Amino acid sequence: MTKQAWAGGWTAKEWPIAAAMIPFPGQLPDGRLVQEAGPEAWADSLRQVAGAGFEAVDPTDSWLRVADLPAGARAEFVDICQSLGLAIPAISTSRRNLIDPDHGKAHLDYGHRVIDIAAELGVGHVSFGFFGPLTPEQQRVTWFWTEDGPRCPDDPDTYRLAIDRVRDLASHAQSCGIRVVLEMYEDTYLGTARDSVRFIEDVDHPSVKLNVDIGNLIRLHRPVEPWAEMIRLCAPFAGYWHVKNYYRMEDGRNGQIMTHPAPLLGGVINWRAAIETALDLGFDSPFLVEHYGGDGLGVCAQNRDYIRTILAGRRSRNDQAV
Structure with a gap:
């Protein structure tokens, strides 16, 4: 077994695979808000x-803002996770644009x-x-990615502000031994x-990696880079990783593109x-x-098991090669 391929020191069974809380509004x-x-x-x-x-959960903040809970409530939340055997390997923020013209500073704080x-x-x-937040148009349709959302401004000053705010967070995170990852998302700087x-190279900070969430891009109803090209370019910078898959149908005669959520084992991305x-x-x-959609938690559980088969197969091959 090569040390590089298993740098985390985990076996296939131990590798942390967290459930997202997006199936829970x-x-x-x-x-009532879940927060309250x-x-x-x-x-x-x-x-x-x-x-x-x-055995692991990411308390995605579209569900619950753990960082905004009073200390006593936060302790209760942690006790619940521990009683259920749920580790918390990561926390994902969602739709809190660090350079939002009205709320960017609050999101940074x-x-x-x-x-x-x-x-x-x-x-x-x-x-x-x-x-940022979903637009009214995005909220009205079945799949929000079929409508355009906000775009990051195409100007050097705002781009520089984005770099500076990520470095600010990264310096803080580095002092705590935490890794910052930046999520790929359409019409943003990623x-x-x-x-x-x-963007990662411009940030140039050792505590910053990519959240290579290429599913956010593959699902778009527009031409996109091939998934294998995305992985080839981005995998060297990968940190904590959101994974999902989509069926993607393209009609070359009229240019129509349609997508739909898929399990990891299906869809257009070869996750193996x-x-x-x-x-x-x-x-x-x-x-x-x-x-997204259907029994999201059930599909996530199947996706977890599929990832473990990939990790186990990799381990088996490495052991045979020793």
Whole structure:
């Protein structure tokens, strides 16, 4: 077994694969926000996660802002996770654009709070991005990615501001032993593979890696880079990794493109090849499994098991080669 390919020191069974909380909305059917609903509501969702066989969870902040909980409530949340055997390898922020013209500074301050809480809880990775809230048009359709969302400004000053704010967070994270990862997302400074690599290289900070969430791009109803090209370019910079897949249908006669969520084993992205490539380059971070629509948690559980078969097959081949 090569040290580089298994830099995290985990076996296939131990490798952290966290459940995303996107199958659970931030508002309960009775109108209460999950943020304010308290431990009983949190425990109900987390029991479902543990019941699906997960041993790790990312408390995605579209569901619950752990960093904004009072200390006592935060301790209750941690106790629930521990009682269910759920580790927290990472915290993902969602739609809190660090350069939003109205709320960017507040989002930056929130990012620092997330890093502090990650350090308090022993969480090793925090994911940030430059994508904002869904527009009214996006909220009205079945799949929000079929409508255009906000775009990052194409000007040097705003780009520089984005670099500076990421470096600010990264310096804080480095002092806490935490890795910052930046999520790839359309029409942001990480909206293509090449733009993502350029941005990471411009940030030039040892604590900053890419969240190579290429599913965010593959699902677009427009021409995109081939998934294998995205992986080839971005895998050398990969940190904590959101993984999901989509069916993608392109009609070459009229240019029509349609996509739909798919399990990792299906869809257009060959995740076995993508993960193998990343491992070859020393990928040593947890995975996060995501899925939109249907029984999202159930599909995530299947995706987790599929990833473990890839890791186990890799380990077996490495052992035979020794």
